[in-house]
Amino acid sequence: MGDMTDRFSLLQETIFREIQNAENVEKAVFTLRDGYSLGHVTYHLAQTIKGDLHIDSPFVRTTYPPEWIAIYLTRSYVTVDPVIKEGMRRSLPFDWSELEPTEEAMKMMVEFHAQGMGEFGYSIPITDKVGRRALLSVNSKPGERNWSKVVQSFRPDWMDLAHVLHKKAIIELFGDEDPVPILSPRELETLHWSAQGKDYKEISAIIGISEHTVRTYMRSARYKLNCANMSQAVAKALKLNLIDL
Amino acid sequence: MFVTLQAHEYHKYPVLMDRMFRLRKEVFADQLEWDVSVENGRERDFYDEKMPVYLVWCNEERTVLYGSMRLMPTTGPTLLYDVFRRTFPVELSLSAPGIWEGTRMCIDQDALARDYPNIDPGRAFSLMFLALCECALDHGIHTMISNYEPQMKLIYRRAGVDVHELGRADGYGKRPVCCGMFEVSDAVLSRMQSKLGISSTLYHKNGRHPDPIELAA
Numbered sequence: 056m057g058d059m060t061d062r063f064s065l066l067q068e069t070i071f072r073e074i075q076n077a078e079n080v081e082k083a084v085f086t087l088r089d090g091y092s093l094g095h096v097t098y099h100l101a102q103t104i105k106g107d108l109h110i111d112s113p114f115v116r117t118t119y120p121p122e123w124i125a126i127y128l129t130r131s132y133v134t135v136d137p138v139i140k141e142g143m144r145r146s147l148p149f150d151w152s153e154l155e156p157t158e159e160a161m162k163m164m165v166e167f168h169a170q171g172m173g174e175f176g177y178s179i180p181i182t183d184k185v186g187r188r189a190l191l192s193v194n195s196k197p198g199e200r201n202w203s204k205v206v207q208s209f210r211p212d213w214m215d216l217a218h219v220l221h222k223k224a225i226i227e228l229f230g231d232e233d234p235v236p237i238l239s240p241r242e243l244e245t246l247h248w249s250a251q252g253k254d255y256k257e258i259s260a261i262i263g264i265s266e267h268t269v270r271t272y273m274r275s276a277r278y279k280l281n282c283a284n285m286s287q288a289v290a291k292a293l294k295l296n297l298i299d300l
Numbered sequence: 301m302f303v304t305l306q307a308h309e310y311h312k313y314p315v316l317m318d319r320m321f322r323l324r325k326e327v328f329a330d331q332l333e334w335d336v337s338v339e340n341g342r343e344r345d346f347y348d349e350k351m352p353v354y355l356v357w358c359n360e361e362r363t364v365l366y367g368s369m370r371l372m373p374t375t376g377p378t379l380l381y382d383v384f385r386r387t388f389p390v391e392l393s394l395s396a397p398g399i400w401e402g403t404r405m406c407i408d409q410d411a412l413a414r415d416y417p418n419i420d421p422g423r424a425f426s427l428m429f430l431a432l433c434e435c436a437l438d439h440g441i442h443t444m445i446s447n448y449e450p451q452m453k454l455i456y457r458r459a460g461v462d463v464h465e466l467g468r469a470d471g472y473g474k475r476p477v478c479c480g481m482f483e484v485s486d487a488v489l490s491r492m493q494s495k496l497g498i499s500s501t502l503y504h505k506n507g508r509h510p511d512p513i514e515l516a517a
Contacts, residue, residue: 140308141308144306144307144308144351145306145307145308145353146306146307146351146352146353146371146372146373147304147306147353147371147439148439148440153505181375182350182372182373182375182376182377183375183376184375184376184377184395186350186376186377210440211398211440214397214398214440215397215398217397218375218397237393238393239392239393239394242393242394264464265462265464265483267443267483267485268464268481271394271396271399271442271443271481271483272394274396274398274399274443275374275393275394275395275396275399277396278375278395278396278397279395279396
């Protein structure tokens with residue numbers, strides 16, 4: 056089990072960096088798809104608002120073939136698609152089997168399969184600090200037999216990577232570079248000890264908090280610094296003078 | 301049964317939703333005397349407009365409410381950070397996918413006494429916590445941050461939950477309010493199940509399962 060977990064997180068780190076280094080979100084969705092051998096990947100930002108300007112057309116980047124996108128657009132499936140309709144209002148990640156499709160949505164799904172798309176899907180709602188909502192959807196290749204196992208294994212990765220894609224999309228849309236994140240004293244403390252080469256167990260003993268709590272602070276620090284792993288987070292914190300050696 | 305209500309389905313359960321906001325008023329405004337906004341006998345705030353998830357304990361018809369709590373991801377706006385950042389050390393800025401906050405946890409003691417006379421309030425809160433743990437695990441959540449009254453800590457501990465207190469603040473009600481973090485994992489789940497004498501699942505995504513009989517053990 057330990058080996059498995061390590062292998063998965065190594066894959067996640069690799070894809071994390073590839074998404075960050077990708078030229079744009081359009082390329083990054085393909086990176087995610089290929090990295091996890093998925094059928095397709097779609098990132099959908101609900102609505103883009105900049106200042107007083109409301110841009111009605113949503114920001115969507117997908118690996119779906121142009122044929123399917125054309126059908127989707129000409130038949131206005133976006134008004135029918137239960138993944139979007141429910142997904143933008145849900146907060147918990149969900150499997151497409153949990154959806155209760157309308158008759159129209161069923162027709163859409165029949166068409167979807169006829170176009171050669173796999174039948175299983177999983178979506179991860181994203182909410183950021185500004186309250187923007189987005190959805191990352193992944194779906195299976197046709198003939199997938201172990202979908203629930205795939206989801207079980209990779210969901211933690213996808214949940215993490217969904218936010219990496221989202222941060223990338225926000226930069227692409229608004230050009231905002233990430234400001235220096237605000238880290239709490241405990242987050243800085245755990246990073247500091249990590250920079251000294253201490254592992255979770257040692258840090259837990261030094262600070263006198265549980266190992267899970269140490270991990271939680273470090274996960275939060277890593278997320279705020281938008282880094283693929285802890286050593287990268289430590290390096291970035293050093294570079295930003297948030298901690299020193 | 302224990303189910304989640306999300307924004308796409310709020311409208312399907314108007315009775316339950318309305319009762320939840322009324323119960324919150326009775327508990328947080330009337331009993332605990334927290335400084336919360338009350339309108340028309342209901343307690344609602346800014347975060348209820350942000351399409352949160354509600355974990356509710358209700359009857360099978362979803363017409364009677366026994367308890368509820370509100371769940372939000374820490375990657376988005378969160379109450380605990382916004383409300384307590386002035387009083388607490390900045391520990392509440394924890395934010396990552398997989399870390400969620402639970403607030404406004406409450407139970408309807410009268411409804412429970414009527415329909416589940418064998419379940420005392422301590423056990424009721426513990427069952428809510430167990431359902432929360434199952435729900436979190438089902439959705440890839442590994443850490444919960446929550447606020448609670450100091451005396452709840454003992455109840456949590458008895459239920460097998462190890463709460464790491466992040467801080468406490470005075471001035472929000474009759475008693476101080478604590479904020480704590482706890483781990484969600486298979487290990488925590490089985491510890492809770494054995495402490496509470498429950499072996500079956502309480503929370504079901506689609507909410508089509510009746511409660512197990514050992515609920516009131």
